[in-house]
Amino acid sequence: MPVLNRIADYAPQMREWRRWLHQHPELEFDCHETAAFVAARLREFGVDEIHEGIAKTGLVAIIDGQGEGPTIGLRADMDALPIEEATGLEHASTVAGRMHACGHDGHTTMLLGAAKYLAETRNFRGRVALIFQPAEEEGGGGDVMVREGMLDRFGIGEVYALHNTPQVPLGRFVTTPGPIMAAVDTLRVDLKGRGGHGAYPHDCIDPIAAAVGMISALQTIVSRNTNPLAEIVISVTQIHAGTASNIIPEEAWFGATIRTFDPDVRKATKARIEQVVAGHAAAYEVEAVIDYDWGYPATVNDADRTAFAVRVAEEVAGAAGVVADAGREMGAEDFSYLLEKRPGCYLFLGQGEGAGLHHPKYDFNDEAAPFGASFFARLVERAQPL
Structure with a gap:
């Protein structure tokens, strides 16, 4: 049964x-319209509790099952990206400079589909906590x-x-036990030298050469x-300096992203960056100021919960439709903070051919939503059976 029949019936609504x-993308913590839309749908479904205003615009909805039992948490992110959409679709973003280029509109929809089903059937014990989260892209x-x-607060286990x-083929689930996505840190180095005429570099202290x-x-x-x-990645992604071809600037700055998995490697990398910058600053006689932002930690799946999630995914997609040990990747995800505190699993769901994530021509494939909603619903029923 690749998709639950009842959820398949919801596909047009979804x-x-x-x-x-x-059409209504919002950024970071300012997901007011999105949260209101989600809350309105949840009230229509008849969930038992809706708690709003968590992390400004986040919300948690509770659905009670039949009888006592634990509480399982299912999370969807709601925020969009500051990208100008270029799809030309009828349902394209109506807000200039913003679009759902990462599919969080689809993630929210999948969790809403599961919520509708679970509120109708309640074929589980204990409770399910539906977590609708803002600010995954920026802000944590x-x-x-x-x-x-x-x-x-909600006793989520x-x-x-x-x-x-x-x-990745439509409806295929991909995950791995242990680390699945990297920690991400951000570096900015501001350099100050002594500007002057490009023809007389000996009278200047060149911050570009230092950078x-x-x-x-x-x-x-x-x-x-x-x-x-x-595994480690250091990618310098920005460098800014200068205004004209014949001027050595006074200042320059560059920025980088650092991706790691091992906490010791993460700390050692920061320390070594500081040594490299300080040493080169002395050699080039520039002033250097480092701004090092510790970002999201690595996303680490619990081995037992991952094995369980794989079994559930196989019910939805079949054994051939699940990759259970795909290995890790260098992207990052703030679901990591939840996994630091509770065991669980993060999975990817294939949506077929199309533009990549964070691309102005990206669009979530609506045919993937019933697969995701069925997975969430079946996960609850299998984790907390009657």
């Missing part, structure tokens, strides 16, 4: 929900919800989440300071 959400909404006490993935030296040296942290078996 498409309508998803496309409305796609998952961290804020955890710090505001969500897990303890384990947590699960799905993320769509293009270029180039630092950027080259940072790559040796991966190739020469880290065990080759420890």
Whole structure:
């Protein structure tokens, strides 16, 4: 049974929900319209409790099953990205400079579909907590919800989440036990030298030369300071300096993203970056200020819960439709904060061919929504059977 029959019946409704959400994208914690839309649907379904205003615009809905039992948490993210949509679709974003380019509109829709089914059938014991989270892309909404006490407040014992993935066959589930996504940290280095005429560099202190030296040296942290078996990425993604071809600027800055899995490697990398920047600053006679932002931790799946989630996914997609040990990747995800506190599993759901995530021509495939909703619903029924 690839998709629960009742959820298959919801497919036209789910498409309508998803496309409305796609037309009304909101950023970070400012998901007011989205949260109101979600709450309105949940009230229509007859859930037992709706708790709003968590992490500003996040909400948790509770559905009671039949009889005593634990509480399982299912999470969907709601925020969009600051990208100008280029799909030309009838349901394209109506807000300039914003679009659902990562499929969070689809994630929200899948959890709503599961909520409708679970509120109707209640074929489980205990409770299910439906977590609708803002600010996954920027701001760490998952961290804020955890710090505001969500897990303890609702007695959530384990947590699960799905993320769509293009270029993977429609309806295929992909996950792995242990680390599945990396920790992400952000670096900015501001450099100050002495500006002047480009024809007289000896009268200047060139921050561009210093930046180039630092950027080259940072790559040796991966190739020469880290065990080759420890996954790490340092990507310098911005460099800003100068205004004209004949002027040596006074200032320059560059930025980078750092991806790791091992906490010791993560700490050692920061320390080595500081050494590299300080040493080159002295060599080039520039002032250097480092802004190092510790971002999301690694997303680490619990082995037992992952094995359980795989069995459930196989009920929905068949054994051939599940990749149970896909390995880790260097992307990052703030569901990691929930997994630090509770055991659970993060999975990817294939949505077939199409533009990649964070691309202006991306669009969530509505045909994937019944697969995700069926997985969430069956997960609850199998985790907390009557």
